[in-house]
Amino acid sequence: MLIQVENLTHVYAPGTPFERVALRQVNLQIAAGEQVGILGPTGSGKSTLAQHLAGLLKPTAGHVLLDGVPVHSAPRDHRLQVGIAFQYPEDQIFEQTVFREVAFGPRNLGLDEAEVTARVRWALEMTGLNSEVMSQRMPFTLSGGEMRRVALASILALRPRVLILDEPTAGQDPQSRRRLLERILTWQEETGLTLIIISHTLEDLGHTLERLVVLKGGQVVADGPTRHTLSDSALLNAVGLDMPEPVKLLQTLRQKGRKVRTDLVSAAEAATEIAHVWGLPPPPGPSPRRGGEEGRGA
Amino acid sequence: MNQLLPGLYVPGDSPVHRLDPRVKMGAVLLLMMAPFALRGFWGYFLLSAFVALISVVSRVPLLALLRALRNLFWIGFFMFFLYIFTTPGQPFVAWGGITATWEGLLAAGAQIYRLCLLVVMASLLTFTTSPVQLSHGLEALLAPLEGLRLPARELAMVLTIALRFVPTLFEEIEKIAKAQRARGVDFRSGGPLRRARSLVPVFVPIFVSAFRRANDLATAMDARGFRCSPHRTRMQQLKLGFQDLVATLVVLGVVLAAIGVEQLT
Secondary structure, three states, X not given: OOEEEEEEEEEEOOOOOOOEEEEEEEEEEEOOOOEEEEEOOOOOXXXXXXXXXXXXXXXXXXXXXXXXXXXXXXXXXXXXXXXXXXXXXXXXXXXXXXXXXHHHHHHHOOXXXXXXXXXXXXXXXXXXXXXHXXXXXXXXXXOHHHHHHHHHHHHHOOOOOEEEEEOOOOOOOHXXXXXXXXXXXXXXXXXXXXXXXXXXXXXXXXXXXOEEEEEEOOEEEEEXXXXXXXXXXXXXXXXXXXOOHHHHHHHHHHHOOOOOOOOOOOHHHHHHHHHHHHOOOOOOOOOOHHHHOOOOOO | OOOOOOOOOOOOOOHHHHOOHHHHHHHHHHHHHHHHHOOOHHHHHHHHHHHHHHHHHHOOOHHHHHHHHHXXXXXXXXXXXXXXXHOOOOEEEEEOOEEEEHHHHHHHHHHHHHHHHHHHHHHHHHHHOOHHHHHXXXXXXXXXHHHHOOOHHHXXXXXXXXXXXXXXXXXXXXXXXXXXXXXXXXXXXXXXXXXXXXXXXXHHHHHHHHHHHHHHHHHHHHHOOOOOOOOOOOOOOOOOOHHHHHHHHHHHHHHHHHHHHHHHO
């Protein structure tokens, strides 16, 4: 197992009037190459968990192991196998040029200049930026979307084995949001990295990831295949999340006596299913990727 | 947030918390001046006992006070050496051209203690008074100086805003520091120069966001027609109560007694 979280408890500001328990007795296992979404309302402990996975916080109790080694107390290079992008990662930009910004991480790793350059180019291209054009530009003159991508490139350039993204699409319009998510999933496929996306909305990660962990009040309340979790209305209600629209539609149809499946979470899958049950030709548009799990029709 | 920051308000409901900020500020001012009139043991003893009593009554965590004192370490360290080597008197260590004296040791102890007392008193004020109250108190105390063209209202507003953003900035620093640590910055190793340089990736983003925040806040205040006009009213009016009178009398009594005790002995 790549990542093992054992009985992890985290208390902020213990022994003061501001004391707050963020995580209690969390257990979680993540295998190499998995795609995991961590979902939960505000204050459920998602970001705290993410920081623990990256070894940035010291557990109050319990362990977070990466390859069997406690990631917080391990040497720096062990910890750097986990890359983490915080919410609004563009806030961390500080260099004068995009190149130097992205090269910052690799240089900290002590790589030679040729390797650094190669990585910067690779990372920029991965985020869909033209490395020739962008390298010498000043980060603070870029648009918000471009800055976000530069910041993500600066993390990708570390070539982490595990990539954690905290609300990667926060504050972006639906189209950039979708493109960014598609790009992230492409990196995951091309590099085989372990991907962990954290969000409070299903739109961000709902139907795109294989596995969903749901947190509430600092505890794991569900952990399993995304489609199971998302069609469990009792669970979603308990954590204050809305069911995805396609699932709602399918469940309504089912209540009206139509024999449709109700565990299809993307619009394209739902459309295909409805067409199939009604005996209509399959709807146009992109056919669902990856065995009907991925598509995102109109 | 979620952290006990040095010198910041600790919410509570003790008698000290409930006092009028003007009274508290005046009392602290008076108490802070008192040590300069004191020389002997009994005066200090009385004053220290009173400060200790207030600390207990205010229910400020001891840890918070100790943390406030921790900031004095280096100043205390320098003062110590300055006093023991420069005060003339009976030497207890002579060593090369420099001599440390017993009188110096005593003076160093007294000065450092005095400084600690001042810091504890100032901390008790900021721990038990919310930033808003603090600035209202300041405004009220500076108001008589308006006639001398001192912009009391503006000063109070600047103070309120500055205090309001301290926790926000700390939170931001913590977040950016973590983000840069995840990119391989090591704040704890290397020489002083390397360590100082490792702060650049933290402070550049902090400055950028501080300016952006300031700009946003100015726009928001402007959009709501904010002006520091003398006709602004307040939701919370400051009103002196019975307990404020008692507190004033007690503080005056203690200070006078501390000075008086010196005259007697």
